[in-house]
Amino acid sequence: xxxxxxxxxxxKYVIGHDAGTGxxxxxxxxxxxxxxxxxxxxxGISHPAQGCAEQDPIEWWDGVAxxxxxxxxKAGIDPKDVAGIAFxxxxxxxxxxxxxxxxxxxxIIWMDCRAEDQARRIVRKLGGEWVLIRVAGAVxxxxxxxxxxxxxxxxQPEIYNRTxxxxxxxxxxxxxxxxxxxxxxxxxxxxxxxxxxxxxWSGLMTKLLGMPLDKMPExxxxxxxxGELKRDAAEQMGLPEGTxxxxxxxxxxxxxxxxGALDHGDSVVSIGTSGLLLIMVSKPVNxxxxxxxxxxxxxxxMWLLIGEMNTAGGSLAWFADQLAGREERERAGEGSxxxxxxxxxxxxxxxxxxxxxxxxxxxERAPVTDTALRGAFINVSINSTREDMLRSVYEGVALxxxxxxxxxxxxxxxxxxxxxxxxxALSDPWMQIFADVTGRRFEAVENPQEAxxxxxxxxxxxxxxxxxxxxxxxxxxxxxxxxxPDTNNKKTYDELFAHFKDMYERLSPFYKSLNRGD
Numbered sequence: 001x002x003x004x005x006x007x008x009x010x011x012k013y014v015i016g017h018d019a020g021t022g023x024x025x026x027x028x029x030x031x032x033x034x035x036x037x038x039x040x041x042x043x044g045i046s047h048p049a050q051g052c053a054e055q056d057p058i059e060w061w062d063g064v065a066x067x068x069x070x071x072x073x074k075a076g077i078d079p080k081d082v083a084g085i086a087f088x089x090x091x092x093x094x095x096x097x098x099x100x101x102x103x104x105x106x107x108i109i110w111m112d113c114r115a116e117d118q119a120r121r122i123v124r125k126l127g128g129e130w131v132l133i134r135v136a137g138a139v140x141x142x143x144x145x146x147x148x149x150x151x152x153x154x155x156q157p158e159i160y161n162r163t164x165x166x167x168x169x170x171x172x173x174x175x176x177x178x179x180x181x182x183x184x185x186x187x188x189x190x191x192x193x194x195x196x197x198x199x200x201w202s203g204l205m206t207k208l209l210g211m212p213l214d215k216m217p218e219x220x221x222x223x224x225x226x227g228e229l230k231r232d233a234a235e236q237m238g239l240p241e242g243t244x245x246x247x248x249x250x251x252x253x254x255x256x257x258x259x260g261a262l263d264h265g266d267s268v269v270s271i272g273t274s275g276l277l278l279i280m281v282s283k284p285v286n287x288x289x290x291x292x293x294x295x296x297x298x299x300x301x302m303w304l305l306i307g308e309m310n311t312a313g314g315s316l317a318w319f320a321d322q323l324a325g326r327e328e329r330e331r332a333g334e335g336s337x338x339x340x341x342x343x344x345x346x347x348x349x350x351x352x353x354x355x356x357x358x359x360x361x362x363x364e365r366a367p368v369t370d371t372a373l374r375g376a377f378i379n380v381s382i383n384s385t386r387e388d389m390l391r392s393v394y395e396g397v398a399l400x401x402x403x404x405x406x407x408x409x410x411x412x413x414x415x416x417x418x419x420x421x422x423x424x425a426l427s428d429p430w431m432q433i434f435a436d437v438t439g440r441r442f443e444a445v446e447n448p449q450e451a452x453x454x455x456x457x458x459x460x461x462x463x464x465x466x467x468x469x470x471x472x473x474x475x476x477x478x479x480x481x482x483x484x485p486d487t488n489n490k491k492t493y494d495e496l497f498a499h500f501k502d503m504y505e506r507l508s509p510f511y512k513s514l515n516r517g518d
Contacts, residue, residue, distance in 0.1 A: 012083040012466075015071060016457025017064050018251055018450070019089040019169050021045065021109065024060070026067035027453040028075050031083060031461045033476025035447050035454065037075045039067040046106065051113045051142070054106035057095055060169055061176045061236075068237040079239050084225070084460040085177070086246035088254035088452050089170035091190055094148040096163035101175060104159045108148050109169070115151035116142035122150070122209065139288070139369070145191040146209055153212075165217050170248050177245045178227025181217040185296035186253040186304075188219050196284055199296060222249040222298040223462045223470065246463040249298040251452045252306055256280055257298055257459065258451030259419035260477030262470065264302070267408075267415035269401060269434065269442070270451070271424025275312025277366070277404045279305040279413055290407040291366035298459060299470055305413070307366035307404040312397050313424050315359045315375065316341070319393050323386060338427070341390060346429045348391035350436065350489045351496060354379050355388050356503060357396030367403040370508060372515040378503060394430050398437035399493075399500040405438055417441045419479075421451035428481065435483040437493045442483040 011030060018025040023042035029035050043059035064087070072079050092110035095103055108114075119140045123129060129139045140147055145168075153160045165181045174182055188194040188201070193211045195202040199219065206213040220226045226247045234241040248254075252270075256278050259268045263280060270276040277292075279285075284294035285305045292307040311318075320337050332340045360373035377389055405415055418440050424430055425448035435442045447454060458473050467473065 011081065013075075013077060013081055014083055014457045014460035015068060015085040016453040016455065016460070017067065017085070017087045017089075017173070018254065018452035018456060019060055019064060019087060019173060020251060020452070021090050021111070024063035024067050025450055025453045026064065026071055027447075027450050027457050028071040028077075028082075029454065029457045031466050033454075033458060033473070035450065036077075037071050038447070038450050038453075039070045039074070041066045045109070049114070051116070053109050053112040055109055057103045057107045057169075057172050060107070060173060064173055065233075065236040068239065072238050082239055082243055083466070084244035084246055084464055085229070085237075085239070086456040086459045086463075087170045087173045087248040088251050088456040089168065089173065089248075091168065091187060091250040091252065092143055092145055093168040094145055094152070095167045095169075095172055096152065096159055097165050097167055097172075097175070097181070098162060099164040101179070103172070104162055105156070107169065107172070110143060112148065113142035115144075115147035118142070118150040118154070119144065119147040122147060126208075140192065146193065146211055149211065163215055166215055167217060170250070171217055174226060174245060174248065177229055177233045179230055180227050182220045182226050182247065183217045184222045184247045184249050185219060185300070186222060186250040186298060189296040190250070194219075194296070199300070220247045221300055222247045222253070223300070223459050225463050244460070244464065246456075246460050248456050248459060250295075252276060252278060253295065253298045253304050254452040254455030255421055256304065256419075257455030257473060258453070258477065259421050259445050259455075260474045261419050262299065262302075262474050265413055265415065266419070267413075267417075268419045268421060270422040271312050271397070271420065271430070272422040273312070273314040273317065275309035275397065275401065275424075277305075277307040277309075277401060277408070279408055279415060281305050281413070285411050285413070287407050287411065290404065291364075291369040292404065292407060298455070305408065307407070309359070309366060309397070309400055309404075310364055311359060311361035311375075313422070315357070315361055315393050315397055318361060318375075319390060323389065325386060342427050342429050344387055345391050345394055348387050350395075350433075351492045352391035352395055353384065353388045354381070355384055355392040356496065356499060357389070357392035358503060358507060359393070359396040359400050364400075367400070367407050368504060368508075370511075372511045373504075373508065374511055374515065376507065394433050395437060395496070396500075398430075398434045399497055401434065402438045402497055403501065405440070415440060417443060420444045421448040423449055425480075428483075431481070431483045432486070435485040436489040437497070439485050439490065439493075441485070443479045444481050444483070446478045446480045448480070
């Protein structure tokens with residue numbers, strides 16, 4: 001028997017959420033992985049003081065409740081046919097909660113850097129930057145969880161003392177859904193106090209760093225059912241009470257699931273406002289000197305090597321806002337200006353007629369950690385055009401990723417085939433540039449902007465035993481288009497890459513001097 005949407009009346013569905021910085025992306029998918037419907041609900045960010053970035057946790061919940069209701073309505077399915085739900089979310093957030101589940105202040109999100117003083121003291125206490133890079137693979141900053149918690153302890157003791165548990169975004173959503181205070185290994189691993197052998201809290205590190213272990217949530221597996229929808233949560237979501245809720249994971253670990261990159265050495269490039277290189281590894285890999293570190297993957301037997309670029313798509317968005325011409329804006333009309341820029345860039349030869357772009361528009365994390373860096377157009381001449389400058393933006397971002405790939409190769413991770421997700425994966429010219437610049441095959445997946453939500457959704461059938469093996473997910477993710485590197489452009493980009501690294505070495509001291517007060 002068929003229903004009105006072309007599926008069996010007994011067919012089961014799963015819902016995944018990606019509660020990001022700008023809003024919640026949600027997908028309704030069949031347990032076979034086919035996306036049936038997508039939804040998005042925005043929410044705001046407040047900046048109450050310099051370096052502060054906060055969000056109202058109530059808006060996180062209202063967002064996921066609204067998208068869930070709309071997904072079910074749009075697809076025209078029986079809510080009883082939803083087999084389960086899971087969340088992924090932005091990472092590195094801190095939300096102090098009372099024992100009865102009330103937030104004590106707005107959520108302090110990942111981009112908040114108010115705790116720089118606390119970070120510096122922690123670095124000094126633990127022996128300095130190079131010691132931490134060699135031992136831990138990363139250096140704490142004001143954006144990190146432990147530093148934010150120390151800030152609350154020192155600057156807001158009345159909140160700190162009343163705190164029963166510290167949650168992140170996903171932890172709050174799971175609490176609202178189930179009533180349980182839990183986190184998952186991927187979120188726990190970025191706190192710096194998770195034991196990598198047991199994937200539980202490290203008593204030694206919490207004592208060493210002064211982390212309040214009694215205020216940390218229980219760690220439950222990303223692929224485990226952690227509870228069922230409570231009555232009030234079910235009513236707000238439009239789902240039956242008792243619907244299973246799966247542990248979920250951070251947004252970075254969700255991406256490879258949604259991209260089908262699940263085996264050792266599988267790699268993903270995510271090109272959103274920021275950019276991520278995500279490489280699945282069987283053991284933690286230390287590339288701290290390149291600003292790359294390993295966190296727990298959703299798979300309890302795997303780890304995820306992450307390199308983050310601060311402004312990937314953000315560089316192109318800046319160009320579109322500031323430098324796109326009248327003709328391009330008129331061609332775009334009410335449509336996408338970025339689609340017009342994709343057409344323009346395809347007409348410019350590789351190498352951008354000699355122009356290079358430094359894509360570090362507001363500091364950088366990987367493959368160099370340098371907060372003073374800024375963007376630049378290099379080698380502009382009287383004959384240069386705005387179109388050449390545009391091409392150099394596309395190429396500059398790809399060259400920065402090539403540098404991260406080069407770092408990964410030092411650990412025997414060649415990443416010969418790369419899955420691409422997020423908004424940049426919709427641009428065929430950019431995908432071809434990535435392939436040519438890096439010398440790697442790029443596979444742009446279907447529904448790339450929903451990859452995080454799809455990753456969360458696909459955790460549900462694993463948790464429920466619908467898939468006998470976690471790796472079965474790999475077979476359900478579809479590739480939209482494959483891009484092979486054009487060997488005719490190899491010499492151009494090899495030379496450009498050498499100049500790119502030299503550009504950093506020459507510009508870095510200049511920017512450190514120029515931006516000393518930032």
